Amino acid sequence: xxxxxxxxxxxxxxxxxxxxxxxxxxxxxxxxxxxxxxxxxxxxxxxxxxxxxxxxxxxxxxxxxxxxxxxxxxxxxxxxxxxxxxxxxxxxxxxxxxxxxxxxxxxxxxxxxxxxxxxxxxxxxxxxxxxxxxxxxxxxxxxxxxxxxxxxxxxxxxxxxxxxxxxxxxxxxxxxxxxxxxxxxxxxxxxxxxxxxxxxxxxxxxxxxxxxxxxxxxxxxxxxxxxxxxxxxxxxxxxxxxxxxxxxxxxxxxxxxxxxxxxxxxxxxxxxxxxxxxxxxxxxxxxxxxxxxxxxxxxxxxxxxxxxxxxxxxxxxxxxxxxxxxxxxxxxxxxxxxxxxxxxxxxxxxxxxxxxxxxxxxxxxxxxxxxxxxxxxxxxxxxxxxxxxxxxxxxxxxxxxxxxxxxxxxxxxxxxxxxxxxxxxxxxxxxxxxxxxxxxxxxxxxxxxxxxxxxxxxxxxxxxxxxxxxxxxxxxxxxxxxxxxxxxxxxxxxxxxxxxxxxxxxxxxxxxxxxxxxxxxxxxxxxxxxxxxxxxxxxxxxxxxxxxxxxxxxxxxxxxxxxxxxxxxxxxxxxxxxxxxxxxxxxxxxxxxxxxxxxxxxxxxxxxxxxxxxxxxxxxxxxxxxxxxxxxxxxxxxxxxx
Numbered sequence: 001x002x003x004x005x006x007x008x009x010x011x012x013x014x015x016x017x018x019x020x021x022x023x024x025x026x027x028x029x030x031x032x033x034x035x036x037x038x039x040x041x042x043x044x045x046x047x048x049x050x051x052x053x054x055x056x057x058x059x060x061x062x063x064x065x066x067x068x069x070x071x072x073x074x075x076x077x078x079x080x081x082x083x084x085x086x087x088x089x090x091x092x093x094x095x096x097x098x099x100x101x102x103x104x105x106x107x108x109x110x111x112x113x114x115x116x117x118x119x120x121x122x123x124x125x126x127x128x129x130x131x132x133x134x135x136x137x138x139x140x141x142x143x144x145x146x147x148x149x150x151x152x153x154x155x156x157x158x159x160x161x162x163x164x165x166x167x168x169x170x171x172x173x174x175x176x177x178x179x180x181x182x183x184x185x186x187x188x189x190x191x192x193x194x195x196x197x198x199x200x201x202x203x204x205x206x207x208x209x210x211x212x213x214x215x216x217x218x219x220x221x222x223x224x225x226x227x228x229x230x231x232x233x234x235x236x237x238x239x240x241x242x243x244x245x246x247x248x249x250x251x252x253x254x255x256x257x258x259x260x261x262x263x264x265x266x267x268x269x270x271x272x273x274x275x276x277x278x279x280x281x282x283x284x285x286x287x288x289x290x291x292x293x294x295x296x297x298x299x300x301x302x303x304x305x306x307x308x309x310x311x312x313x314x315x316x317x318x319x320x321x322x323x324x325x326x327x328x329x330x331x332x333x334x335x336x337x338x339x340x341x342x343x344x345x346x347x348x349x350x351x352x353x354x355x356x357x358x359x360x361x362x363x364x365x366x367x368x369x370x371x372x373x374x375x376x377x378x379x380x381x382x383x384x385x386x387x388x389x390x391x392x393x394x395x396x397x398x399x400x401x402x403x404x405x406x407x408x409x410x411x412x413x414x415x416x417x418x419x420x421x422x423x424x425x426x427x428x429x430x431x432x433x434x435x436x437x438x439x440x441x442x443x444x445x446x447x448x449x450x451x452x453x454x455x456x457x458x459x460x461x462x463x464x465x466x467x468x469x470x471x472x473x474x475x476x477x478x479x480x481x482x483x484x485x486x487x488x489x490x491x492x493x494x495x496x497x498x499x500x501x502x503x504x505x506x507x508x509x510x511x512x513x514x515x516x517x518x519x520x521x522x523x524x525x526x527x528x529x530x531x532x533x534x535x536x537x538x539x540x541x542x543x544x545x546x547x548x549x550x551x552x553x554x555x556x557x558x559x560x561x562x563x564x565x566x567x568x569x570x571x572x573x574x575x576x577x578x579x580x581x582x583x584x585x586x587x588x589x590x591x592x593x594x595x596x597x598x599x600x601x602x603x604x605x606x607x608x609x610x611x612x613x614x615x616x617x618x619x620x621x622x623x624x625x626x627x628x629x630x631x632x633x634x635x636x637x638x639x640x641x642x
Contacts, residue, residue, distance in 0.1 A: 008076075008179075008182065008183065008186065010083075010168055010169065010171075011075060011076070011082060011083065011168055012076070012186070013166075014075075014166050014167075014168050015072065015075045015076065017166045018071075018075075018095060018163060018166075019064065019068060019072070021159060021162055021163060022060075022064045022067075022068065022099060023057070023060060023061075023064065025103065025155060025159055026056075026060040026063070026064065026103075026106070026229055027053060027056075027060070028155060029103065029106040029107070029155075029229065030053055030056055030226065030229065031053075032107075032110060032151060033106065033109060033110055033113070033225075033226065034049070034226055036110040036111075036148070037110070037113050037114060040113065040114065040222060041222050041223055041225060041226050042220060042222070042223075043223070043226070044219075048219070051217065052217065052218065052223055052226050052227050055214075055216075055217035055227050056214075056226070056227045056228070056229065058200050058209060059200075059209065059214060059227060059228050059229055059232045060229055060232070061197045061198075061200070062197060062198050062199075062200055062209065062232050062235075062236070063102065063229050063231035063232040063235065064197075064231075065194050065197045065198050066198060066231070066232075066235045067098050067099055067102045067231065068095070068098065068099070069194060070094065070098075071091065071094050071095050071098065072190060072194065073187075074090075074091060074094065075091060076183060076186055076187050076190060077183070077187065078179055078180045078183035078184070080172070080173060080176070080179075082168075083168050083169065083170045083171050083172075084170055085170065088167075088168055092163070095163070096156075096159075096160065096163075099159075100156060102231040103152070103155075103156070103231075104152065105120050105230040105231050105234055106229055106230040106231065107148055107149075107151070107152045108120060108230065109230040110145070110148050111141050111144075111145050111148065113225065118225065118233075118348070118349075118351055118352070119211070119225050119228045119229070119230050119232075119233035119234075119351075120230040120233055120234050121211075121233050121234055121237040121241070121348030122234060122237040122238045122239075122241045122348060200213070208236075209236075210236050210345075210346045210380065211224075211228065211233055211236060211237070211346070211348070211350055211351055212327075212345055212346070212350050212351070212380045212383040212384045212387065213377060213380055213382075213383045214227040214228045214351075214383060215227075215351070215382070215383035215384070215385075215386035215387050216376065216377040216382040216383045216386065218386060224351055224383070224386070224387075225351070233348070237346075237347065237348045241342065241347060241348055242341055242342045242591070243342065243347055243348070243349060243633060243636060243637055244591075244633060244637075245633050245634060245637055245638075246591075246592075246626075246629065246630050246633055247630065248623070248626035248627060248629075248630050249623060249626060249627045249630060253623070253627055254627050254630065254631050257567060257620075257623075257624050257627055258556070258567060258569070258624070258627055258628050258631050259566050259567055260554060260555070260556060260631055260635070261552045261553065261554055261555075262541055262552070262553045262555060262558060262559070262564070262566055263550065263551070263552055263553070264541075264544065264545040264549070264550065264553070264559055264562055264564065265550055266545055266546070266548050266550070266562075267548060268546075268547065268548035270486065271364060271366075271429045271547050271548060272429065272486050272487060272488045272519065272521070272524065272546065272547060273425070273428060273429050273430050273431070273432075273483050273486055273487040273488070274357075274361070274366075274429075274430070274431040274432070274487070274488050274490070274543055274547065275424070275431075275432050275433075275434070275478075275487055275488070275489045275490070276333065276334070276357075276431075276432070276433040276434070276489075276490045276492075276539070276543075277434055277436065277471070277489065277490065277491045277492070278329055278330065278333055278433065278434070278435045278436070278492060278493070278494050279436050279439065279467060279471075279491060279492070279493050279494070280326070280435070280436045280437050280438070280439045280440050280467070280493075280494060281439045281440055281460065281464070281493060281494070281495065281496065281497035282439065282464070282467075282491075282492070282493025282494070282496075282513060282514065283493060283496035283497060283499075283504065283512055283513060284317065284319070284493075284504075284509075284512040284513060284514045285496070285499065285500065285501055285503075285504040285509075285512065286301070286302045286303055286460070286461070286464045287301055287302075287303040287306050287307060287310070287514060288301030288303070288307045289301075289303075289306065289307045289310035289311070289315060289317075289514075290310075290315065290317040290514050291317075292317075293317070294503055296501050296503050299501065300454075300456070300457070302454070302456060302461045302464050302465050302468070303464060303465070303468040304465075304468065305468050305469065305471055305472035305475075306468055306471065306491070306514075306516070309475075309491075309516065309518055310516055312518060312527065313516045313517055313518035313526060313527065314516075314517040314518075314525075314526040314527055314528050314529075314530065314560075314561070315514065315515065315516050315517075315528075315529055315530070316514070316515040316516075316530050316532070316534040316560065317514070317529065317531065318531060318532065318533045318534065319492070319512070319513055319514055319515045319533075319534040319535060319536075320508065320511040320512065320513070320533070320534075320535045320536075320570050320572060320581070321493065321494070321495050321496065321511040321512075321513045321535070321536055321572060322338030322339065322511075322535055322536045322537050322571060322572050323338060323339035323343065323494075323495065323536075323572065323573075324339070324495055324572075324573075324574075324575060325339075325343070325494075325495060326379050326381075326435070326494045326495065327343065327345045327346075327379055327380045327381070327384065328343055328344075328345065328494070328495070329492075329493070329494030329495055329536060330345075330381060330384055330385075330435070330494070331344055331345050331384065332535075332536035332537050333433075333492060333494075333536045333537075333539050333540070334356050334357055334358060334388060334433065334539075334540060335354050335355075335356035335357075335358075335388060335540065335641075336356065336537040336539075336540040336541065336554070336555040336556060336557050337354070337537070337636075337641065338535075338536075338537055338556070338571050338572060338573075338632075339572075339573065340571070340572075340573040340578050340629075340632070341573050341575060341576060341577070341578065341591070344636060345380060345384055346380075347636070349636045349637060349639070350384070350387070351387060352387075352639045352641060352642075353639070353641065353642040354387060354388060354641045354642060355553070355554045355641060355642045356388045356389075356540060357431065357539070357540045357543050357544060358385075358388040358389050358390055358431070359388065359389050359642070360540075360543075360544050360547075360549050360553070361429075361431040361547070362389055362391070363549075364429075364547065364549065365429070366429050366430055366431045367391060367392075367426075367427040367428070367429070367430040367431070368389070368390050368391045368392070368430070368431045368432070369390060369391060369392035369393070369394060369424065369430070369431075369432045369433070370382075370385045370390045370392070370393050370394070370432075370433050370434075370435075371394045371395075371416070371419075371420050371423075371432065371433065371434040371435070372394075372395055372410065372434070372435040372437070373395065373396055373399060373410035373411030373412075373413070373416035373436075373437050374395060374396055374409055374410035374411075374437055375395065375396045375397070375410075376393070376395035376396060376397045376398075377395075378395075378409075378410070379435075381435060382395065390433075394419075394420075394423065396410065396411055399411055399416060399419055401415070404416070406437075406438065406444065406446075408442060408444075409437050409438075409440060410437035410438070411437070412438055412446050412470075413436050413437060413438040413439075413466065413467050413470035413471075414446070414466075414469070414470035414473055416434075416436075416437075417434065417436070417470050417471065417473065417474040418473065418474065418477055420432070420434050420474065421474050421477040421478045421481065422477065422481075424483070425481055425482065425483035428483055428486075429547075430483070435494070436467055436470070438463055438466055438467050438470070439460065439463045439464045439466070439467040439497070440463070440497070441459075443459035443460060443462065443463050444463065445462060445463055445466040446466075449466060449469075452469075453465035453466060453469070456500075457500045458498045458499075458500050459498060460497050460498040461500075479520075484520060485520050485521055486521055487519065487520070487521075488517065488518070488519045488521075488524060488526070488543070488546055489516075489517070489518045489519065490515070490516065490517055490518075490539055490543065491514065491515070491516035491518070492513050492514060492515050492516070492536055492539065493513035493514060494513075495511075495513065496510055496511065496512060496513065505604075506603040506604035506605075507574065507603065507604055507605045508579070508581075508586065508603040508604075508605065509603050510574075511572050513536065515534055515536075515538070515539065515560070517542070517560070517561070524546065525561075526561070530560065532560075532568065533568060533570050533581055533600075534560055534568075534570075535557060535570045535571070535572075536557075537555065537556055537557035537571075538557035538558055538559070538560050539557070540553075540555055540557060541553050541555045541557050541558055541559045542557075542559045542560045542561055542562075544559070545559035545561060545562050546559075546561060554635075554640075554641065554642065556569065556571065556628065556631075556632065567624075568581075569581070569582055569624065569628055570582075571628060571632075577589065577590055577595070578590070578591070578625075578629060580621075580624075580625045580628065581600060582621045582624050582625060583600075583617060583621055584599070584600050584617065585597050585598060585599060585600055585609075585613075585617070585618060585621055586598040586599070586600055586602065586603075586605065587621055587622060587625040588605070589625050589626070589629060591629070594610070594622040594625055594626070595610070596608045596610055597609050597610040597613055597618055597621070597622075
């Protein structure tokens with residue numbers, strides 16, 4: 001330790017000081033962002049301001065580490081010459097060139113935000129490439145807002161002044177072996193911290209933070225832009241913005257064949273409560289109710305309660321997910337927004353006003369809430385939930401019984417669903433969504449249930465039985481609640497998981513989730529089996545219809561219980577190519593051209609009929625696929641989701 005102090009202490013302390021300065025100046029930029037946009041970003045109190053600033057530190061950390069990774073490496077790498085004046089001069093210029101550019105992004109947003117009402121993202125490249133007057137726009141903005149440039153110059157000058165207050169004096173290491181060993185150990189430790197800082201967390205259950213997560217900490221959606229910084233939002237969206245406006249057809253074709261706005265005229269005497277179950281990894285493969293006509297040899301169901309509930313429900317055995325991850329399921333089910341090659345929820349356009357079943361219910365006076373037993377903010381649910389406008393969020397924090405935590409992801413499903421059953425309904429009508437968590441890797445169940453369920457044929461089969469059992473226990477409790485009889489329950493999966501049967505190895509069946517609509521109230525007539533193709537994005541317009549919302553519904557899905565026959569266009573993506581089921585065929589689309597046409601029964605996408613089929617139906621189907629994609633891009637990019 002004495003040796004380390006002799007050779008590297010001043011360098012490490014100087015590095016920490018220089019990185020600390022970046023944090024200070026990012027907070028100053030946050031204050032100035034709010035000051036210049038306080039009419040758009042409302043902050044009600046000093047404590048609210050400090051809360052937003054505090055939560056912004058995580059996003060500042062990611063941005064600062066993105067920008068300073070090379071600087072940190074060169075500051076600590078053992079080159080012997082690190083303390084020399086010339087080397088320190090190189091570090092100085094590297095630090096201020098990179099940080100100066102990144103810092104300027106935030107100042108640009110002081111003006112840009114007034115027009116875009118979103119932080120700077122990589123989507124700016126797309127805007128710039130279509131404009132020939134960018135330089136003029138920039139200079140005009142400077143002329144119109146000179147104080148922003150003045151503030152930038154003054155603050156950069158102050159930053160340089162403070163940087164120079166701590167100097168590294170030249171010192172040559174005398175013992176090279178310890179010098180190199182200690183330096184390498186220090187670099188390894190710092191590398192771990194940098195990776196965690198860029199991700200935003202060290203927790204196993206947390207994916208890297210993105211723009212949506214800023215909304216976890218706000219009371220009003222626009223405040224999310226104050227939690228963010230422009231450097232973070234720009235870097236985090238690099239490589240994720242394949243959202244581009246396209247023009248294949250005219251608007252008349254879209255209006256006639258896509259019909260992105262629906263109107264339903266159902267009249268209801270008393271608005272029903274709504275409970276939406278988004279069941280983690282719930283594939284149709286696991287439930288017998290959805291496989292009666294699949295002719296799968298030696299089929300075994302692992303959801304006995306769901307099967308019994310399905311007998312009393314309206315079910316759709318040919319339903320498909322509109323995304324590949326949990327957050328995709330949330331946007332699809334609640335807002336009718338599927339995720340294509342790039343996910344909407346991690347795109348530069350996610351933080352905008354969105355019409356959804358949440359906003360519709362809020363408009364009709366419902367009490368709206370979202371439940372997820374994971375640490376608050378996990379999976380991006382809290383942030384996206386705030387964008388959608390949920391009035392309440394209940395997570396692991398609100399549950400407040402850590403002894404029920406599974407040690408990996410969330411509170412076990414059984415106790416959390418009991419909490420869910422007892423906590424809702426205090427105000428009616430209500431709309432509550434619960435996202436379960438236990439039917440997931442690492443495929444464990446509570447120890448007290450070891451031996452209770454069949455091990456099954458793959459790892460998913462035991463935990464999905466546990467979740468099915470937890471739902472059964474939920475209904476035993478829910479039936480005793482005063483709100484139960486006037487409630488519509490919806491069940492679907494967020495995405496699929498492990499596959500055992502060959503039928504579900506087929507490409508399209510990898511999106512095979514169920515939809516179940518159940519109500520103990522016979523007035524809603526939710527019974528039977530509907531073999532038509534359906535998808536997660538149909539849930540939102542279906543519920544809007546059932547609760548008697550008679551205004552325009554913005555949705556690429558359609559009500560599954562209406563006599564009005566809007567187009568049924570199934571849309572999802574395998575991560576590289578968009579996929580559509582239209583009429584009798586499946587179409588594969590690469591963003592520019594239809595590259596495959598398959599019979600609807602060919603769920604394995606084994607025989608491309610594109611060169612063989614030139615029928616009017618197929619040719620129109622290709623145009624509809626392009627039109628759907630065009631409308632999707634238009635509404636997302638141009639913020640027409642409300």
